[in-house]
Amino acid sequence: MAPPSADTASILSGHTTATRTPFSRSTNFTLDTFSSADFIVKDFVESLSETATSSRKSSQAPNVTSTQAFDPKPLIRTFEQALTRLKVLSEDLELRENELSANVRRVEAQHNQNIRARERDLEQAVDSFNGLERSLDGDGDAGGNAAVRIGERLEELDKQRQRAQDAKFMLQCWIEVSGRGDLSSLEDVRRLGGSDGKVRCAYIARQLLKISQKMGPQTNGRYANGVNGTNGHSNGKPSPRDIIEKFLEGLEKDLLKQFDEFYRRQNFDGMRECAAALKDFGEGASVMGLFVNQHQFFIDRSQLVTEDVSSDPEWWDRMADPDSEPPGVESSLQSLIDEVRLVAQEESFIIKRAFPFYEEVLSRFLQRVFQQSIQQKLEMVLDKASAISALAFLRALQTSKTYISSMVEDLKTHGLTEHPEPASVQTAAILDQQMDELFVPYSIGSSYIDREKRSLEELYSSLLFKYTTYHVSRVDTDHVLPANWVTVAQKTSWTNHVSWLTPSS
């Protein structure tokens, strides 16, 4: 008989204890005896035989003889008893084992059944999901539409809810402002709501402003005791309208300040949020103004713009000399244009990241650069050129236009906010328009061609001065053909008429 495992031992131990029968001491063992860790077969057998011998000794104690023969009977009886007992135990054990295996089989069968049931459930779920998907996908017009309708409906409801909430809040604010003259709830939203709250705040405040405008006279009148409707200040209390306006003003200032801070820290996302909120204030004019005005470019470049136009006399000599090639674009204008080219490209990157409505900002930025910096510089160059000579002016006009227009083309190719794609149609149009406007004052009507004519005629009559003088005096001294004299004289005076009497501007 193999020693039982610890598990079986523990299970059987209670059982065997309960069924233990009071044999003699020698047969007093149970299944526990075998499951114990220190069970040794030899010891067990020894203990059995010991009990047998001792009982024999005690029973024969009165007649002690040293030569008494070995009596095996008690031993045999003890072993027989032990064997019988072991047999009983073994049968008992077998019975329990069978019982347990039957239990295991039953539980296993049940488990399998359960699994099959879940499998069916899953299949069913997948089927119904597929069915649903199919019905949503295509053929199921009804299902898809229904889903969309539900979505729309939900959205609508959400909006309505939002509206209702806004309206409630707005009314609350209005009551506050018109009743007590303060906007503390709105102030709270503004303080606590972060930038999202500011956007909402701005929206509500503007609605309130509208209400106040519609209510206008009545409300204001109430504060004015119905005496007049001109302004709510008559009784010293500010009208709701003023309060709201003031509030909006403060809010805008807040946002602008925040934007500026973000700008200094190059926090584009922050700038973007502020810009989005400020978009509602006069179409974002203030934030665009802030960006464009305080822009580094204008601060840094103001010096470049006002810097003196080149005074290199040799350069201007060549500019004015019709016989030498024009020396190109004026140097200070050139450096400004080069700078603009660079800055516009760099700033486009920032604008694109910092403004949701970046195209508008870019166009404002470009307008500002053209109408302020470039125009100012161009005027300086042309003024200087015009003080040198008519030709110098014309040449300066031409070289400037060529240079600026090449910059414009570069910007279009670069794409600015669309980089690396070419510039958008709108941006390209703005560039072209700015370019045109820059030069319109010089090409309006016939002013350009008049200048060109005057310059050419002055040059021609100068070049032909000695020639004409010679021929006039030749005819003068030569009286052979008076008719010809008239011809030359007339021609000469006509030239003078054309070149000298043309209006100078």
Added chain:
Amino acid sequence: MSSAREAYLERLDSVDIPSSQKAILSRIAGINTAAKGGEVEVTEADGELSLPYTKRMLKWLAEAVGRGLELAGGHETPKEVRELLTILVSNLGEIYLETALDAASDTAAAQDNSKAEPDLSYVADLRNDISVLHLLLVTMQTLLMPLVASNLTIRRDLEKSTNAFVDRMETKVDAILQRAIDAAMTWTAKLLAQQKKTDFRPKDDAQLQLDQLQTPTCRAIFNFLSKLYNSAASALSGRVLEGFALELGLGLRSLLLTHFKSFQVSLAGGLFVSRDMTKYIELLKVFKLPESFNPSLEVLMEIANLFVIGPEALKDRLRGVGSQALSGVEKNDLRPYILRREDAGSVAVQSALHSL
């Protein structure tokens, strides 16, 4: 007369031209503004056309046209080009070129009645005039006209006025050339009139040996007309030169045909006639006249021969033996020349005459 000059100088002094521009203009004009109100020295060279000047004027104009294209963007181009072309034509065309042509015309006219050899150097000077006209024309046709092509009205307008201008200039050139031809013929006739009676009837053979190859008259005419032709060839080309040379050739031929009717020629003198005629023909060949003129040259040579050959040969020659050159000539037209032979009264010559 100095009013134009004064007006110009006054303008230079006026305030609405910047001083730097005045400096440039004075430099271009070549006058010294420092000498205020001072006389402007002009030399004959100042009155001549100059190709560099012309090129400068055209270059300035080209710059202006290019600038106009760039600045005005194109839609006003035809109008602007018209303005600029008008300035070009009135300055380079009328003030510059036409004045030069008028001056040449005056010079030519002034020499009509001159007793001395006429100064036909103005023919050579036409070279510049024509070059200027050519440059002007090329500029208008290749640079300006294509730019006005988009505007039909302006294009027609300009084509018309341009053509009218060019016609006028060409007429003036033609007139000057005609005057040169007239003067040349007049002078040639005068030179021919100076031919001595004895030139073709040398007194003795010794003189014949001493003398040069041609008579002085012939040499004078040869030199005079060669010079004129060379002047013309340097100034003119193509059909104009051909026409000019043909006029000269025809004039000379007709003068010569008359000339040799009026001198009695001795046997020895016939040699002079022949030599002179050879020289005249050499001159005419220099003129590069058209093929159709070649028979005339042969006729001239044959006429010289009429004085040289013997009476018998003369008879044959009149019949067309030996040379066909005279076959196209009305025989009676030859009679005056034969009658000028010293031996015209001889039986042999008379019989030859009878055969005409």
